[in-house]
Amino acid sequence: MFLKKFSPKSAQYELTLQCNMRCIHCNCSAGEKRQSELTSTQWNMITKQLADIGCKTIDILGGELFLRKDWFEISQHVKECGLELLFVSNGTLINEETVKKLRELDPYAVAISIDGSNPSTHDSIRGLKGSFERCRKAIKLLKEANLPTTMITTVNKKNFNELPELRSWLLNKGIAWQLQMAIPLGRFQKDLLITKEDFYATALFIASTRRNYSLKEIPIIGAHCFGYFSGFLPNNVIVPNWKGCQAGITSIGIQSDGGVKGCLFLPEDFVQGNAKESSLYEIWNNPEFCSYTRNFDAGDLSRECKKCKYGKKCRGGCLATSVSITGKKFSDPYCFKLIEENNLKN
DSSP, rough: OTTTOOOOOOEEEOOOOBOOOEEEEEEEEBBBBOOTTOOHHHHHHHHHHHHTTTTTTEESSSSOGGSTTTHHHHHHHHHHHHHHEEEOOOETTTTTTHHHHHHHHOSSSEEOOOSSSSHHHHHHHHTTTHHHHHHHHHHHHHHHHTOOOOOOOEEEEETTTGHHHHHHTTTTOOOEEOOOOOOTTTTTTTTGSSSSHHHHHHHHEEEEEEESOOOTOOOOETTTTOOOOSSSSSBSSSSSSOSSSBBBEEEEETTTBEEEETTTTSSSGGOOOBBTTOOOHHHHTTTTTHHHHHHOOGGGGGGGGGTTTHHHTTTTHHOOOOHHHHSSSOOOOOOHHHHHHHHOOO
């Protein structure tokens, strides 16, 4: 049994914190392994527990997931438990053998990060010379193997102006494109955060791309951070109807050392239990787990969100964005409605 009101439909696995890159926007400052990372047996136990409490999909990422020699065995157990798989990789370690194994696993998507339209921009953001060409090669291998492929671009001041060039490259390649905003967590410095105006312009870019090109030509979407309740823009985010942060409501994140959060992309101080010490059943059913979202009240809103008529429904936008920029929960300042209202005043 699990709490019927809440069911972890999706889980994110930080398979390892080890990474061969030093990306400037990495929210977990990946590079070296965490101390005492979970073994494959422990990961398999976690997968079985998640399946038992109603989870449907597992997103496997890192660090760089392919640095773990047992990534295939762990992923294989996910499939054996009847769950869907998505992989998020930096792309540099994908070769013919990797692609062969991925085909066996039949994931619903393999996502590769590309953060610039040229080697200079991408490699400087990712911290690894030559990574741009290696990522392009990885995408080519994935497409040749007929694997569903997604490209993720994390938008910051260094690459904001290169979105049109990236779009031109992606046209008619059968690759989905997800845009997300870099936020000041981990290694990312606040001075590289895009402005609210650039954030809104990125949303306009997504909207105009969806309007001017068919899904066959270029499927494009914004991540959860990409704005809500605009008076002018259509909904361009992954979820069709934004109902606030789903940490601990429909999502759960597992760190490579067993730390459990409602969402893997929240800061370290949101860890509320460890899968090495307690079962996920116990952690998920603990009344204190993610009480900030599960017991949300409109009185929890802060800053401008307190006065918003959508506050109770929106819950102050993306929690990770809110916490990283303002230091407070439920007050994401990168809000379409707020940006529009402030510009109308001016």
